Amino acid sequence: SQQGEEDPQALSIQEGENATMNCSYKTSINNLQWYRQNSGRGLVHLILIRSNEREKHSGRLRVTLDTSKKSSSLLITASRAADTASYFCATAGDTGRRALTFGSGTRLQVQP
């Protein structure tokens, strides 16, 4: 079963706008990661945030983590048409199975 659930399932915005995707998870985690998948391709790691961190930045990406609410958000600023892809959050538990479990993904469409 999936640990994380992304919201919204699909998002369509105009180039230059910001895109925000949310992820909720169920159990205690060691870290949370975001991955991107272009159509027909494999997933590519974007950013990792540890359970003791609240916010992290990488280029146009900003990730927040709220462990009390078991939620994370991914913000892509000044979006580009090339950002069109599916975005997945992935979590690894701090006990038991430690392989990454992926959410259902958000399909982002950036209109040029």
Place this chain on the structure above:
Amino acid sequence: DARVTQTPRHKVTEMGQEVTMRCQPILGHNTVFWYRQTMMQGLELLAYFRNRAPLDDSGMPKDRFSAEMPDATLATLKIQPSEPRDSAVYFCASGLVFLGAAGNTIYFGEGSWLTVV
């Protein structure tokens, strides 16, 4: 440019046939994962190996699926016999995971697109 290599990229087969998918992990990575992606179920973890030893294959239907790592440069996922419901994209991923650490970054191959008719 190190990458995870998967073969075949696309496979169409008839129900009942054996399917073998192969993966070459990134050199030096000690953990290999097999995931399956479908529209309905999303990404599901099938199995994973650490230093070639199977750590968890609870996500894999045992009656028809098997996963092995004959050596450090090759992981295989076999389906025998295949069924239409096995149609999916099968991803291999690898990572360098230290003992006691959880959830390090993993690197995905491009996937094997399987269609069973």
